[in-house]
Amino acid sequence: MKRSGYRRCFRHPAGHGAKSAAIPAVVFACFVSILGGFPLPAWSDPPEPGFAQLGRSGADRSGADRSGAAQSDGEPTSAERRQALITVFQEALRDQRWETAIAAGEQLQPIGPGNETLAYNLACAYARYGKAMPAEQWLLRAAESGFEGLRLVARDPDLALIRGSKGYEAALERMRRNRADGLEEYKAMAAKRPPLVFLPSEFDSTQAAPVIIALHGYGADALDIAGAWRENAAAIGAILVAPDAVRPTPTGQGFQWLYADEGEWRVLETLEYVRARYRIDPRRVVLTGFSQGGNLTLSAGLAHPVLFPALIPMSGFYDPEELVIPTEAATQVRIYLTVGGSERGAEGFARARDAFSRAGYRVRLKTYPGVGHSFPPNHVAELRSALEFVLAAD
Numbered sequence: 001m002k003r004s005g006y007r008r009c010f011r012h013p014a015g016h017g018a019k020s021a022a023i024p025a026v027v028f029a030c031f032v033s034i035l036g037g038f039p040l041p042a043w044s045d046p047p048e049p050g051f052a053q054l055g056r057s058g059a060d061r062s063g064a065d066r067s068g069a070a071q072s073d074g075e076p077t078s079a080e081r082r083q084a085l086i087t088v089f090q091e092a093l094r095d096q097r098w099e100t101a102i103a104a105g106e107q108l109q110p111i112g113p114g115n116e117t118l119a120y121n122l123a124c125a126y127a128r129y130g131k132a133m134p135a136e137q138w139l140l141r142a143a144e145s146g147f148e149g150l151r152l153v154a155r156d157p158d159l160a161l162i163r164g165s166k167g168y169e170a171a172l173e174r175m176r177r178n179r180a181d182g183l184e185e186y187k188a189m190a191a192k193r194p195p196l197v198f199l200p201s202e203f204d205s206t207q208a209a210p211v212i213i214a215l216h217g218y219g220a221d222a223l224d225i226a227g228a229w230r231e232n233a234a235a236i237g238a239i240l241v242a243p244d245a246v247r248p249t250p251t252g253q254g255f256q257w258l259y260a261d262e263g264e265w266r267v268l269e270t271l272e273y274v275r276a277r278y279r280i281d282p283r284r285v286v287l288t289g290f291s292q293g294g295n296l297t298l299s300a301g302l303a304h305p306v307l308f309p310a311l312i313p314m315s316g317f318y319d320p321e322e323l324v325i326p327t328e329a330a331t332q333v334r335i336y337l338t339v340g341g342s343e344r345g346a347e348g349f350a351r352a353r354d355a356f357s358r359a360g361y362r363v364r365l366k367t368y369p370g371v372g373h374s375f376p377p378n379h380v381a382e383l384r385s386a387l388e389f390v391l392a393a394d
Contacts, residue, residue: 136167210284215293305329310390330360340371
C-alpha cells in the first residue's frame, strides 16, 4: 500500500525541492519505481500528496462550507470533519488497523478525479482485512477515477488476496487505458515547453559537438540544472540541453518526473530535438540528472545505451528490485555516480557502484563527506571530473 498514493515518483528527499544553495540563483532552464506506467521512485514520498488533495478537492465537490468559518452552533465545519477523518484514515493505515481505516475511508466521499488515492488505499485495506469483493470494487473505482500506477498495483503485497481475480484484471485493464491517455496528455503538455538549449560561445555548426542533457530534480526546473552545468559545457564546447519535467508538483512549486514512461519519452524527445537542429557527436552524449533526474538518468540511459554512452546520476536512489542492469551494455556505457555522504541515498549508490562493477561497467562513485542532498560546494570542479571520466577514450 502506498499511503500517499501512486505518487511514488522519482525519489526525492521529503520537503526538499532539489534546489541547492551551492548552485547560483540562475541554475537549471523535469518519478517513480522505475519503468513502465508506474511512478518513478521518489526519495521519499512528497508529504502525503494524495491525502492533501483529498482534503482540498473532496471538500469542494461535496459542497462543504468553503469559508472556513465555524458554523453558528459551534460544531466543526464539514471541511474540519473531513480533515479529521483523513487523519484517522492515515493513522489507521499506518498502524494496520484495517477495520478502522475502512470505516473512516468509507465516509470520505465522493470518489472521483483527484481522490483516486483514497479508493486505492481502501482497496488495499479491504484486501488486508480479508474482504476480496469490496477490495476489487474499490480497486476498480480507483481505476475509474484515473489511477495509473500499473506496476505499483502489480507488485503491491497488500493486493495479494485479489491479484489475478476478474475484478483485479478489469481494474488493471482500465489503468492501462488511463496510462496510455496520460502519456498522450503529457506529450501535448511537453510540446508547449521545448527544452532549453545553450550553445558554447564559439559554436561551429559545421562540426559535430558533444551534448549534455541535464535533468532537474523534484520541485526544480530546467533553468536550475542548466545553471549548474553551463560552465563545464562551454569548456568542452558542448551543447547543453535541459528539459522541464512538465508536470507540476502538488504544491505548484517546480516540476516532477511523475511516471517513468513519460520521463523516458521526454529524454528521447529532447535528444531528437537537438539532433534535428545541430550536428552532434553520438559518441559524446552525456545524460545527467540530480535527485529524481538522477533516477531518470539511470533508467533511461540504461534502456538506451547506444544513445547515451555517458551517464552522470547525482544524488539519486538505487533500488536493485527496480533498476535492471543490462550486462550487454557494459562495454558501451561509462557511469560516474555522485552522492552526498550524509544523504539517505549514499548507501544505495555504493551498492549501485558494486552492482555496475560486477556487471562489467566502467563506473566510479564520488561521495562527498558531510554533504546532504545537494551539489557539493565546489560543484564546477566536481562536475568537470565527472565529465572527464565518462568522456574518456577507451
